[in-house]
Amino acid sequence: MAIKVFIVDDHYLVIEGIRSLLQNEKNIEWVGHAMNAESCLAFLKTQQPDIILMDISMPDMSGIDLCREVKEKYPSVFIIGLSTFNQQSFVQKMIDNGASGYVLKNASKEEIMEAMNTVVKGKQYLSFEVAQTIKANQDNKIILTRREKEVLELIAEGMTNNEIAHKLFISIATVDTHRKNLLAKFNAKNVASMVKTAVQEKFI
Amino acid sequence: MAIKVFIVDDHYLVIEGIRSLLQNEKNIEWVGHAMNAESCLAFLKTQQPDIILMDISMPDMSGIDLCREVKEKYPSVFIIGLSTFNQQSFVQKMIDNGASGYVLKNASKEEIMEAMNTVVKGKQYLSFEVAQTIKANQDNKIILTRREKEVLELIAEGMTNNEIAHKLFISIATVDTHRKNLLAKFNAKNVASMVKTAVQEKFI
């Protein structure tokens, strides 16, 4: 029996690409597409595909949130994240929210087919590059505590230790300690370089 | 006579999408595709299309550079930038390097057709959203001098005024002045907030 595939992506070209790709595949049945989260949910009320290929960036709702919502309502539908961004945080969130796979948009036809055939069996599929990045990132990952994240953000807002202390109702000394620990964790010699990497690595 | 179209994009799905889209257009002739800059240049040695649809992000060379190279060697070929990113700096650079148009990947078939029909006449085509963003960005744009950019980058590297002064062979006082002017231009009260916006707005 053919695998029923649905796709959600606001990029018209990608939808066309997938459609064209799957056209000649016998064990794949294209059941439709949506260009935003809302119409995807509307479609699911009428029928459920076996697999949803889901972009992570959409106009009305992020794929991350849509993924959770779909999985809550229709647990039997398998979801494969589809994205240009090989970014560990996105992948992790998709998986956390119930996605079974993650494939980059520069994937080959074979890879996409393999991904679908894998997840439909209940297994997980991550494209090679994604798996690589995740592994690499997990090794040299900076882990911040809740409080440190708060302080980091306020520092990046341009607030002084004094101002942060008042805002968080803690002592200046405490803020200073957090600041020191942040600098150490980021291996930065001052806030300028710390904020730079923090923004680049999406901490802020 | 049909417009000869070539596409360079490392995203397989996008190539498939475009191909599928153009298939039924009578005045469009698909002459081929490449998935990286090198094979694009190789193709151009054998024949020149009327239009190249060019992704800005590619594995071996950025579309920005490829655009310049192609335009130098084959000035009669029109180039349309193709990207997911609606980012003013990219668009500007593509245009500066000789591109005649810029279209987002979530464009409709009609928009892409219009873009091609426009640029082939020698006119410029920017997709609506892109034009909007450019206009919006030009209004509240922070303009930095060469020296200020240098200093900004070194600040973000974590260097002190003293270190920067030595590196650039200027006085500490001068670095301090640049720093002051930078803070004023960014409307920031310290480097932390300045670096944050600088990174976010792609100055770094």
Added chain:
DNA sequence: AGATTTATCCCCGAAAAACAGGAGTTTTCT
């Protein structure tokens, strides 16, 4: 229950940045 992590607080002193305000010289544009 014991160990680890997290969050809190404190001191000191040197270094650096931020703030204020002025001023001369060289490029660049018109």
Added chain:
DNA sequence: AGAAAACTCCTGTTTTTCGGGGATAAATCT
């Protein structure tokens, strides 16, 4: 050639950061 912009340098003062310490209570994990 003249104006504007960019780059350069200066003196001071105040504020903030940064690099060392060390310490205690509470939460979390094993």
